[in-house]
Amino acid sequence: MDNRDSPGGRLKPMVSIKSISEARARFATLFDEAALKGREVICENARMSSPRRVSIVSTQLLEEWLANAYRFSPTIERDETTGAWQVFLDEISIYTWADDKDAAVEQAVDLALDYAQDYLDRLDLFLNVADRRRHYPYLLRLAHAASRDEARKVLGF
Amino acid sequence: MGTCSFRDFERVCRILGLRPGRTGTVWEGIDPTGAYRRVAVHVHSKGRDIPTGTFHRMLRDIGLKDEEEFRRVLKDGRLDR
Numbered sequence: 273m274d275n276r277d278s279p280g281g282r283l284k285p286m287v288s289i290k291s292i293s294e295a296r297a298r299f300a301t302l303f304d305e306a307a308l309k310g311r312e313v314i315c316e317n318a319r320m321s322s323p324r325r326v327s328i329v330s331t332q333l334l335e336e337w338l339a340n341a342y343r344f345s346p347t348i349e350r351d352e353t354t355g356a357w358q359v360f361l362d363e364i365s366i367y368t369w370a371d372d373k374d375a376a377v378e379q380a381v382d383l384a385l386d387y388a389q390d391y392l393d394r395l396d397l398f399l400n401v402a403d404r405r406r407h408y409p410y411l412l413r414l415a416h417a418a419s420r421d422e423a424r425k426v427l428g429f
Numbered sequence: 430m431g432t433c434s435f436r437d438f439e440r441v442c443r444i445l446g447l448r449p450g451r452t453g454t455v456w457e458g459i460d461p462t463g464a465y466r467r468v469a470v471h472v473h474s475k476g477r478d479i480p481t482g483t484f485h486r487m488l489r490d491i492g493l494k495d496e497e498e499f500r501r502v503l504k505d506g507r508l509d510r
């Protein structure tokens with residue numbers, strides 16, 4: 273396939289796009305393509321008034337991409353006025369404060385996990401709020417954590 | 430830049446139309462400008478003065494420009510924009 277001579281700069285699709293009925297009929301094959309070969313499969317519902325597409329990708333690859341592109345950089349600092357330890361997870365607008373540094377960190381983990389659950393429960397709300405929509409990939413990383421220890425690592429503690 | 434009492438912060442949240450969320454650690458709602466706002470406070474932090482850095486981040490989350498606007502909302506009982 274050669275895209276260099278395409279008129280109007282329009283490119284030929286490099287990723288194959290399947291209709292829902294085709295994807296349904298060949299789902300086991302497409303699953304293997306995504307899971308074993310890392311190939312992205314796009315499914316399209318052309319019947320909708322504005323056609324929507326969904327990508328099927330390997331979860332392992334998705335987690336790698338998220339881990340590389342959406343890293344948490346927590347800030348831990350002591351407030352001079354109150355003496356409290358503050359923890360800021362600015363990527364997801366989560367902040368905590370406590371007398372003890374470790375307690376502040378654990379509270380940040382609590383709030384981040386609560387937020388991830390709330391976000392996924394009410395995805396339709398959060399994806400429609402601009403400054404919340406950008407939290408999704410970070411919270412997805414957190415939602416994939418299998419334990420609190422893993423969640424703590426994802427958050428950068 | 431200063432700290433803020435937790436009670437004052439809660440009062441301003443109420444003035445802005447935010448209410449405690451279902452988990453009890455969240456204040457959320459639609460503010461007078463029509464924007465969704467959410468701010469989370471850990472249950473163990475409730476009642477304690479809010480340190481400076483945290484306070485200023487929380488102001489941003491509830492849609493206020495700065496501490497001056499916060500004090501004005503607290504004094505006037507409404508957001509004047």
